[in-house]
Amino acid sequence: MKNALLAGLILLGPLGxxxxxxxxxxxxxxxxxxxxxxxxxxxxxxxxxxxxxxxVPAGATVIDxxxxxxxxxxxxxxxxxxxxxxxxxxxxxxxxxVNIKDVINPEDIAIYRALAGGVTAANILHGSANAIGGQTLxxxxxxxQDAEGMIFQGATPGIKFALGExxxxxxxxxxxxxxxxxxxxxxxxxxxVEDVIREAFNEAKQYKATWDAYDAAVAKGQHxxxxxxxxxxxxxxEVLEGKRFVHAHCYRADEILMLIRVADDYGFKIKxxxxxxxxxKVAKEIAxxxxxxxxxxxxxAYKAEAFDAIPYNAAVxxxxxxxSSLNSDDDELMRRLNTExxxxxKYGGLSRxxxxxxxxxxxxxxxxxxxxxxxxxxxxDADIVIYDKDPLSxxxxxxxxxxxxxxxxxxxxxxxGRPNKELEKKKLADKEKAATPAQGARRPQ
Amino acid sequence: xxxxxxxxxVFCGCAAAAGNEAIAIRNAKIVTVSGPVINKGTxxxxxxxxxxxxxxxxIPADAxxxxxxGMTVYPGLVDALSTWGMPGAAxxxxxxxxxxxxxxxxxxxxxxxxxxxxxxxxxxxxIKAADEIQAGDKRIETARNAxxxxxxxxxxxxxxxxxxxxxxxxxxxxxxxMVLVPSLGQYISFTxxxxxxxxxxxxxxxxxxxxxxxxxxxxDADHYQLVKDxxxxxxxxxxxxxxxxxxxxxxESKRILLPANRWVEIDRMIHFAAELKQPAIYYGLREGFxxxxxKYLKDANATVLVSxxxxxxxxxxxxxxxxxxxxxxxxxxxxxxxAVLKKNGIKFALYSxxxxAPRDLQRAVKKAIDSGxxxxxALRALTLSPAEIYxxxxxxxxxxxxxxxxxxxxxxxxxDDRTKIEFVLVDGNKYVPAPEVPTGxxxxxxxxxxxxxxxx
Numbered sequence: 001m002k003n004a005l006l007a008g009l010i011l012l013g014p015l016g017x018x019x020x021x022x023x024x025x026x027x028x029x030x031x032x033x034x035x036x037x038x039x040x041x042x043x044x045x046x047x048x049x050x051x052x053x054x055x056v057p058a059g060a061t062v063i064d065x066x067x068x069x070x071x072x073x074x075x076x077x078x079x080x081x082x083x084x085x086x087x088x089x090x091x092x093x094x095x096x097x098v099n100i101k102d103v104i105n106p107e108d109i110a111i112y113r114a115l116a117g118g119v120t121a122a123n124i125l126h127g128s129a130n131a132i133g134g135q136t137l138x139x140x141x142x143x144x145q146d147a148e149g150m151i152f153q154g155a156t157p158g159i160k161f162a163l164g165e166x167x168x169x170x171x172x173x174x175x176x177x178x179x180x181x182x183x184x185x186x187x188x189x190x191x192x193v194e195d196v197i198r199e200a201f202n203e204a205k206q207y208k209a210t211w212d213a214y215d216a217a218v219a220k221g222q223h224x225x226x227x228x229x230x231x232x233x234x235x236x237x238e239v240l241e242g243k244r245f246v247h248a249h250c251y252r253a254d255e256i257l258m259l260i261r262v263a264d265d266y267g268f269k270i271k272x273x274x275x276x277x278x279x280x281k282v283a284k285e286i287a288x289x290x291x292x293x294x295x296x297x298x299x300x301a302y303k304a305e306a307f308d309a310i311p312y313n314a315a316v317x318x319x320x321x322x323x324s325s326l327n328s329d330d331d332e333l334m335r336r337l338n339t340e341x342x343x344x345x346k347y348g349g350l351s352r353x354x355x356x357x358x359x360x361x362x363x364x365x366x367x368x369x370x371x372x373x374x375x376x377x378x379x380x381d382a383d384i385v386i387y388d389k390d391p392l393s394x395x396x397x398x399x400x401x402x403x404x405x406x407x408x409x410x411x412x413x414x415x416x417g418r419p420n421k422e423l424e425k426k427k428l429a430d431k432e433k434a435a436t437p438a439q440g441a442r443r444p445q
Numbered sequence: 446x447x448x449x450x451x452x453x454x455v456f457c458g459c460a461a462a463a464g465n466e467a468i469a470i471r472n473a474k475i476v477t478v479s480g481p482v483i484n485k486g487t488x489x490x491x492x493x494x495x496x497x498x499x500x501x502x503x504i505p506a507d508a509x510x511x512x513x514x515g516m517t518v519y520p521g522l523v524d525a526l527s528t529w530g531m532p533g534a535a536x537x538x539x540x541x542x543x544x545x546x547x548x549x550x551x552x553x554x555x556x557x558x559x560x561x562x563x564x565x566x567x568x569x570x571x572i573k574a575a576d577e578i579q580a581g582d583k584r585i586e587t588a589r590n591a592x593x594x595x596x597x598x599x600x601x602x603x604x605x606x607x608x609x610x611x612x613x614x615x616x617x618x619x620x621x622x623m624v625l626v627p628s629l630g631q632y633i634s635f636t637x638x639x640x641x642x643x644x645x646x647x648x649x650x651x652x653x654x655x656x657x658x659x660x661x662x663x664x665d666a667d668h669y670q671l672v673k674d675x676x677x678x679x680x681x682x683x684x685x686x687x688x689x690x691x692x693x694x695x696x697e698s699k700r701i702l703l704p705a706n707r708w709v710e711i712d713r714m715i716h717f718a719a720e721l722k723q724p725a726i727y728y729g730l731r732e733g734f735x736x737x738x739x740k741y742l743k744d745a746n747a748t749v750l751v752s753x754x755x756x757x758x759x760x761x762x763x764x765x766x767x768x769x770x771x772x773x774x775x776x777x778x779x780x781x782x783x784a785v786l787k788k789n790g791i792k793f794a795l796y797s798x799x800x801x802a803p804r805d806l807q808r809a810v811k812k813a814i815d816s817g818x819x820x821x822x823a824l825r826a827l828t829l830s831p832a833e834i835y836x837x838x839x840x841x842x843x844x845x846x847x848x849x850x851x852x853x854x855x856x857x858x859x860x861d862d863r864t865k866i867e868f869v870l871v872d873g874n875k876y877v878p879a880p881e882v883p884t885g886x887x888x889x890x891x892x893x894x895x896x897x898x899x900x901x
Binding site: 084087090091092095097098099105106107126146147148228230231232421424425428429436 | 635653654665675
């Protein structure tokens with residue numbers, strides 16, 4: 001009973017019923033007020049009030065953030081953490097039947113580390129081995145919850161596309177030509193990548209037509225046998241219906257334009273271009289399509305297709321009207337996206353607000369959740385981070401993080417809890433050592 | 446006569462045919478499992494069935510009488526998930542959670558890699574263990590020497606490995622005589638049969654691909670059934686549905702076995718089974734002790750099979766190497782899983798998971814007992830509970846009149862280090878374990894095999 005109760009507490013505890021007030025903080029956020037010193041009131045997991053002069057409700061937990069900085073939780077638009085059993089279903093060129101949702105690993109320590117870096121939500125993507133990859137979704141870094149509890153409910157799910165080197169190289173050990181026939185996987189060229197995507201959508205359109213005809217017949221009161229449900233085409237049908245966002249891994253300008261043409265031909269939209277290192281060359285076209293660009297700050301030349309990258313990319317795309325963000329693609333870089341944002345001030349001269357937007361409100365827009373997160377405004381989810389110093393300084397450290405009004409990271413208790421954890425570990429190690437017979441006394445096996 | 450018979454048994458270590466004769470074990474302690482322990486009583490066995498059991502039982506005139514003074518009679522042990530008797534099933538092949546990679550004999554001809562679910566990769570859903578059983582498998586005898594009389598034997602290679610069967614551990618008989626239940630359900634694993642996979646190596650390669658594959662198969666099976674029914678009703682003017690043995694195998698399986706070791710996997714698989722609308726049994730359960738696991742299992746009213754292969758430090762591990770805390774906790778707590786499940790009223794049975802040497806099995810069960818499981822509950826988890834889980838509690842799992850005569854007779858308490866198994870009855874056939882011969886080298890599974898093997 002006690003155990004069940006405890007489990008219940010662990011699973012259901014963080015409902016954020018109590019009221020939390022953060023006072024005297026320098027609040028940096030998108031919104032009418034810009035950067036100012038004030039108070040935030042959090043109730044029932046939402047931001048109830050924010051302003052310079054706010055009444056503190058009776059019985060509230062008050063946190064004095066004098067001298068500290070508060071920003072909305074950071075959102076990483078491109079991450080592969082918290083996934084069990086591989087991020088690439090690399091066996092086929094179209095793996096749209098697979099879904100990250102099936103393999104969420106809520107105990108990946110990278111979640112906690114991301115929290116400790118101020119990240120509160122991340123777009124968990126399938127890998128880039130396939131022209132059309134797997135289905136993706138948005139998670140909140142609700143450390144301690146189960147898989148279901150991690151999911152950003154209400155967010156539109158996505159699908160990963162990938163262009164260029166990765167999908168054409170995967171499965172083609174020697175670039176396609178001369179590869180062992182059993183290993184060769186179509187495509188082996190950029191032309192092939194386009195073809196694979198077009199073929200898949202040809203199929204998806206036919207599939208959609210079959211289902212539409214069936215639905216129409218049912219609506220007329222007929223009872224036909226339903227068509228076979230095909231998971232691979234089901235997700236592409238959702239793309240055609242605008243119910244699933246396309247997040248396309250890409251590098252070069254030519255392939256970006258190619259995908260825009262394909263999307264126009266088949267009547268779907270690309271929600272974000274990911275990495276998009278040559279986005280600055282075709283920013284106007286990206287903006288015209290209505291796609292976002294989620295790029296790296298200053299990471300390039302790690303392969304041929306990444307040679308034309310410039311650190312001004314995020315700034316240039318922003319200036320040309322592309323909703324831009326900076327992502328990590330990496331569980332380590334994920335912990336310091338705040339300094340990634342700061343680089344866009346040095347390269348490209350973005351303002352502090354614009355720079356911060358690259359990792360907060362902009363990724364929220366790109367993921368279609370800007371009505372819920374990405375800024376500190378009344379009615380939004382209480383996903384809040386306190387830094388000890390200016391978050392755009394590389395000397396700043398995250399102090400506390402709330403998601404939905406629940407404090408999930410607290411630097412003080414983390415640091416003070418470490419000796420106890422070490423002690424527990426040592427106890428177990430000693431116990432094991434005592435139980436292991438000495439060398440030589442072992443049973444011959 | 447009796448002496449002669451005993452002598453014969455000792456020498457050849459193999460079965461005495463029961464014929465019509467009865468065997469009566471008298472003056473023995475009888476642990477019935479289903480009822481109270483009979484401190485001094487008699488069990489009469491005839492025609493492979495338990496004819497009588499009780500304190501005051503008339504011993505038939507034609508019975509071979511065994512004086513059970515100082516002996517204890519238990520129901521024969523049941524391995525709830527086993528590969529004993531399955532051809533080419535390497536030890537450990539039945540491991541859960543995708544950890545035990547299938548190895549040797551899956552002689553995969555150079556078939557082109559699967560390009561999607563349509564190619565039915567690593568699927569042999571139509572095969573039944575009952576049709577594959579090799580009565581001469583040495584492990585059958587080894588297991589029997591540890592007190593096992595029955596095993597739920599499963600094909601374990603691939604995503605839809607095939608259908609398990611409940612068999613009695615007879616030696617040298619025709620395999621058909623061993624079968625109690627030909628199909629127990631479908632074994633699902635997230636391990637590819639015979640390796641392969643990866644980039645261009647055939648679908649699926651990642652866990653999410655395997656899950657998607659299983660999901661697609663059940664969607665296909667539903668659709669297949671619909672089309673088949675429609676065709677059966679009115680074939681005229683309708684295209685004939687294509688026969689699909691993979692889907693046939695799935696459709697004829699009345700339950701599924703799903704691997705789940707970590708609490709994350711337990712949660713994941715419970716959701717998955719609900720989505721597939723399939724009655725499921727979860728196997729593995731290394732983290733069954735976790736509060737969360739218990740909560741999920743309770744909420745789902747789940748049935749589980751707990752692996753007896755407790756996580757241990759690798760034998761050849763550098764003594765200086767420090768393991769992660771998490772791993773140490775797992776080693777410490779995993780054997781408490783049966784006790785925790787019992788306390789929380791979760792239906793469970795234990796299974797051998799690649800262990801087959803009597804000593805290893807006995808140690809593994811003892812470890813669960815030392816970690817809080819009562820002896821009675823340990824025994825139940827290896828007798829009546831698996832019988833109930835597979836719906837054969839009317840035939841097996843306890844010592845009751847009319848049930849199958851599967852018994853273990855010991856000197857000392859079962860699962861104790863020094864306990865000697867006097868003999869075992871399987872379907873009323875008496876087997877006397879040969880003394881265990883220590884052998885060198887690893888994989889001592891064959892250590893107790895008698896020289897007079899039963900290979901065909």
